[in-house]
Amino acid sequence: MREITYAEALREALHHALTTDPCVFLIGEDIGVYGGAFGVTRGLYDEFGAGRVIDTPISEAGITGACVGAALTGMRPVGEMQFMDFVTLSMEQLVLQAAKVRFMFGGKASVPMVLRMPGGSGTGAAAQHSESLENWFVHVPGLKVVMPSSPVDAKGLLLSAIDDDNPVIFVEHKLLYKQSGHVPEGDYRIPLGQTNIVREGQHVTVVATSIMVSRALAAADTLAEEGIELEVIDPRTLKPLDDAPIIESVKKTGRALIVHEAVETGGFGGEVVARIAQSEAFAYLEAPVRRLAGVDIPIPYNRELERAAVPQAEDIAAEARKLAQGVY
Amino acid sequence: MTANIQMDEAALRRFHDVLEERGPDFMKKMLLDMHVIRAFEERAELLYAMGKVHGTMHLSIGQEGNAVGASNALREGDYLLNHHRGHGHCLAWGSDPSRMMAEFLGKETGYCRGRGGSMHIADVESNNLGANGIVAGGVPIAVGVGLSIKMRQTEQVCLVIFGDGAANEGALHEAMNMASIWDLPVIFLCENNQYAMSMPYQDAFNVEQISQRAAGYNMPGDTVDGNDLLAVYSRVRQAADRARSGEGPTFIESVTYRYKGHSKSDQQAYRTRDEVNDWKDNRDPISRYAMLLTEMQVASDEEADGMRPAAVSTIDEAVAFGEDSPDPDIADLLEGVYA
Numbered sequence: 160m161r162e163i164t165y166a167e168a169l170r171e172a173l174h175h176a177l178t179t180d181p182c183v184f185l186i187g188e189d190i191g192v193y194g195g196a197f198g199v200t201r202g203l204y205d206e207f208g209a210g211r212v213i214d215t216p217i218s219e220a221g222i223t224g225a226c227v228g229a230a231l232t233g234m235r236p237v238g239e240m241q242f243m244d245f246v247t248l249s250m251e252q253l254v255l256q257a258a259k260v261r262f263m264f265g266g267k268a269s270v271p272m273v274l275r276m277p278g279g280s281g282t283g284a285a286a287q288h289s290e291s292l293e294n295w296f297v298h299v300p301g302l303k304v305v306m307p308s309s310p311v312d313a314k315g316l317l318l319s320a321i322d323d324d325n326p327v328i329f330v331e332h333k334l335l336y337k338q339s340g341h342v343p344e345g346d347y348r349i350p351l352g353q354t355n356i357v358r359e360g361q362h363v364t365v366v367a368t369s370i371m372v373s374r375a376l377a378a379a380d381t382l383a384e385e386g387i388e389l390e391v392i393d394p395r396t397l398k399p400l401d402d403a404p405i406i407e408s409v410k411k412t413g414r415a416l417i418v419h420e421a422v423e424t425g426g427f428g429g430e431v432v433a434r435i436a437q438s439e440a441f442a443y444l445e446a447p448v449r450r451l452a453g454v455d456i457p458i459p460y461n462r463e464l465e466r467a468a469v470p471q472a473e474d475i476a477a478e479a480r481k482l483a484q485g486v487y
Numbered sequence: 488m489t490a491n492i493q494m495d496e497a498a499l500r501r502f503h504d505v506l507e508e509r510g511p512d513f514m515k516k517m518l519l520d521m522h523v524i525r526a527f528e529e530r531a532e533l534l535y536a537m538g539k540v541h542g543t544m545h546l547s548i549g550q551e552g553n554a555v556g557a558s559n560a561l562r563e564g565d566y567l568l569n570h571h572r573g574h575g576h577c578l579a580w581g582s583d584p585s586r587m588m589a590e591f592l593g594k595e596t597g598y599c600r601g602r603g604g605s606m607h608i609a610d611v612e613s614n615n616l617g618a619n620g621i622v623a624g625g626v627p628i629a630v631g632v633g634l635s636i637k638m639r640q641t642e643q644v645c646l647v648i649f650g651d652g653a654a655n656e657g658a659l660h661e662a663m664n665m666a667s668i669w670d671l672p673v674i675f676l677c678e679n680n681q682y683a684m685s686m687p688y689q690d691a692f693n694v695e696q697i698s699q700r701a702a703g704y705n706m707p708g709d710t711v712d713g714n715d716l717l718a719v720y721s722r723v724r725q726a727a728d729r730a731r732s733g734e735g736p737t738f739i740e741s742v743t744y745r746y747k748g749h750s751k752s753d754q755q756a757y758r759t760r761d762e763v764n765d766w767k768d769n770r771d772p773i774s775r776y777a778m779l780l781t782e783m784q785v786a787s788d789e790e791a792d793g794m795r796p797a798a799v800s801t802i803d804e805a806v807a808f809g810e811d812s813p814d815p816d817i818a819d820l821l822e823g824v825y826a
Contacts, residue, residue: 228645
């Protein structure tokens with residue numbers, strides 16, 4: 160199978176949606192001629208025109224509101240926040256409008272929109288361009304939250320998100336845009352709400368999201384040489400969370416490590432830990448459930464400080480090794 | 488023309504234009520609609536005082552002319568986005584008072600199945616996209632509705648109504664700019680009822696008229712007397728014609744006054760009783776329009792006088808329907824969050 164990058168996979172999904180569904184349009188800052196700040200929409204403006212690949216002024220609340228209004232009246236907008244950080248400027252439209260309209264109206268309206276946004280650190284962009292805010296949205300009933308960790312997931316999940324009749328927060332990662340992988344051509348979908356067991360193993364369950372999946376896989380390679388087998392699990396959809404495979408895995412391994420880039424306090428990891436603790440897997444635990452997450456600071460500028468602020472492959476390996484060896 | 492009613496040339500022309508185009512029954516129906524709104528809200532207040540209403544409410548008594556004038560200037564199929572003080576707009580849009588009252592009482596038969604209440608009444612089937620609990624919350628959504636209309640190439644128009652308070656939210660700036668650069672079929676109707684909760688608009692703006700803001704977006708902006716139903720009707724109609732012909736959005740400031748407090752707990756320390764009474768006694772939209780219709784012989788005195796009892800009777804039925812309706816079933820608590 161051919162290999163394409165994560166950014167190309169996203170573009171292929173957008174291209175497919177624009178080609179097959181006249182209700183789909185893209186809207187965001189610099190997504191037209193410029194091709195998007197990270198190049199995801201490159202070429203789509205030339206092919207589909209300004210009417211369907213809409214460049215906006217720098218107006219994040221306006222972009223999000225435009226998505227809500229268009230979605231309420233029969234369209235399927237795909238909005239883009241240039242950086243995930245900037246979604247803070249549109250929280251009202253997203254949290255108080257998009258997420259709540261259906262429920263407030265007694266289930267009589269739907270808001271089929273996707274808001275794409277690149278999160279994460281590692282680019283030296285410092286504290287206002289490196290946020291990982293996914294758990295804010297996990298906390299909001301009415302929203303779905305998707306975080307693809309690979310090119311194949313990026314394509315398959317984006318097409319499913321566009322097809323979904325609910326507002327979907329689609330969190331991409333800046334460092335993954337250039338990562339390559341096998342991606343099926345044509346209409347390829349991965350259903351939302353399906354947790355993926357990326358690598359099977361018997362000693363420690365590692366639940367990781369977004370870029371932490373590839374780092375967990377690297378850690379698994381390292382530990383395999385030491386005879387420690389990690390089972391790497393990617394929820395892919397954080398909300399609604401398909402927790403059954405996680406619980407089954409922990410019953411098998413008796414050990415669980417949750418890894419994400421967002422800061423630890425109030426992070427998604429706490430939810431996963433709670434799901435494990437509340438489940439039948441609790442009785443199978445042979446060690447405390449551990450979290451490995453971003454430290455509780457804004458993302459720093461300096462390269463070494465930035466790297467130290469979020470989990471790296473070696474950190475995951477060290478933490479999993481301790482769990483496997485009963486040292487914690 | 489008698490001495491009681493004073494109309495300038497423009498007002499007289501508006502009157503004859505509407506009479507000629509829409510006919511006397513239409514003009515009389517608008518008077519009835521205002522009475523229905525007032526009766527609905529007076530009853531809402533009473534029900535609240537009687538302890539029959541669980542939540543809060545925002546009454547638009549005194550602002551009926553704006554709601555009825557604006558809604559009637561549009562066509563079936565057009566869209567409405569509305570604000571928290573929205574009972575009147577919803578009724579003027581043609582919503583069923585019984586299902587509205589049921590919603591107000593939190594019943595399953597209400598427009599939102601008792602999940603929304605006073606502040607969120609919507610009737611999606613009639614393109615009424617809802618009242619909104621967030622000041623200026625509906626305004627960016629209007630941009631999306633306008634875009635959607637443009638993409639679907641229909642001749643619809645989106646009317647978004649908000650207050651003077653919303654005119655100072657940043658979201659309005661983004662939305663007006665986007666609507667303007669894309670020539671969207673949106674009518675921004677700012678209901679200036681003088682106070683954003685307690686803040687007088689004179690203290691919140693450094694312009695004489697809020698409509699001056701429109702110049703910054705290169706869209707037409709006018710201020711009309713919001714208690715003159717036909718003035719609102721005509722200006723909104725003109726804006727709708729402009730929108731339908733693809734020329735883009737319009738901003739209209741409609742100056743009116745709310746007789747009641749902001750919500751149920753307002754002591755109204757920010758204004759005088761004399762000021763309120765002056766508006767009630769001298770500028771009431773219902774009295775003014777009733778006088779116009781009778782003196783211009785569109786309606787007889789009997790017809791005009793009969794509308795208040797008819798409206799009260801409609802609201803009696805609405806309350807009975809609401810009170811007789813079942814509460815939502817707690818077993819359905821989780822419904823409606825996701826499609």
